[in-house]
Amino acid sequence: MKNCPSRADLLQQISKVSFAVDDVKLYLDTHPCDEEAIAYFQKYSHMRNEALKEYAKYYCPLTVDTALYSDCETWNWTEEPWPWQEGGC
Amino acid sequence: MWNYEKRLQYPVKISQVNPKLAQVIITQFGGPDGELAASMRYLSQRYTMPYKEVTGILTDIGTEELAHMEIICAIVHQLTRNLTPEELERSGFDKYYVDHTLALWPQAASGAPWTATYFQSKGDPITDLHEDMAADATIAKEQLATKI
Numbered sequence: 727m728k729n730c731p732s733r734a735d736l737l738q739q740i741s742k743v744s745f746a747v748d749d750v751k752l753y754l755d756t757h758p759c760d761e762e763a764i765a766y767f768q769k770y771s772h773m774r775n776e777a778l779k780e781y782a783k784y785y786c787p788l789t790v791d792t793a794l795y796s797d798c799e800t801w802n803w804t805e806e807p808w809p810w811q812e813g814g815c
Numbered sequence: 816m817w818n819y820e821k822r823l824q825y826p827v828k829i830s831q832v833n834p835k836l837a838q839v840i841i842t843q844f845g846g847p848d849g850e851l852a853a854s855m856r857y858l859s860q861r862y863t864m865p866y867k868e869v870t871g872i873l874t875d876i877g878t879e880e881l882a883h884m885e886i887i888c889a890i891v892h893q894l895t896r897n898l899t900p901e902e903l904e905r906s907g908f909d910k911y912y913v914d915h916t917l918a919l920w921p922q923a924a925s926g927a928p929w930t931a932t933y934f935q936s937k938g939d940p941i942t943d944l945h946e947d948m949a950a951d952a953t954i955a956k957e958q959l960a961t962k963i
Contacts, residue, residue, distance in 0.1 A: 815822035
């Protein structure tokens with residue numbers, strides 16, 4: 727596939743930016759006016775959404791909201807391995 | 816409501832089975848200071864929390880604890896894949912296996928079943944936050960215990 731990012735690289739990117747989003751989200755719950763933290767959240771949340779879309783397009787959807795970016799004609803949610811299985815995320 | 820994201824918050828790739836270790840790790844799933852108790856604690860307390868910031872953080876941390884629970888379950892599952900009868904007997908995992916086979920069931924390392932008595936939800940913000948701080952402090956203690 728043309729310009730297809732590797733599955734491992736894309737997954738690592740998703741893990742990294744998602745962790746940043748998870749962490750800053752907790753901080754923002756108690757510091758809702760911190761502009762620097764809001765900017766950080768926006769940056770990483772955007773990167774996360776793009777990476778999830780890309781993963782759905784090239785491999786399989788990891789969330790219901792990115793399932794519409796999948797190129798697969800059939801419902802492949804149950805086709806790909808589950809996270810605890812070999813080959814899973 | 817909740818949506819499922821089909822990935823672990825932190826990836827788990829275990830190549831070597833170890834049913835003896837699984838019997839210890841399972842306590843982080845269904846033991847007194849495990850992720851199931853943590854999740855239920857925060858998600859139960861949030862309804863009567865009078866401060867919106869704290870309600871938010873109880874919701875978001877309670878949700879994240881569910882993701883931690885999934886990581887622990889993945890570890891236990893991968894540590895107990897394809898066990899032989901000899902491995903079952905030698906490791907002592909046979910006592911779990913007889914009731915649950917290789918399925919995940921929330922119990923402490925001692926075999927005590929998970930129970931809601933592992934946490935308190937009182938409706939008083941000071942009381943509940945003290946419960947939460949005590950629970951959070953157990954993490955450091957368990958990290959120490961697992962190094963032994």
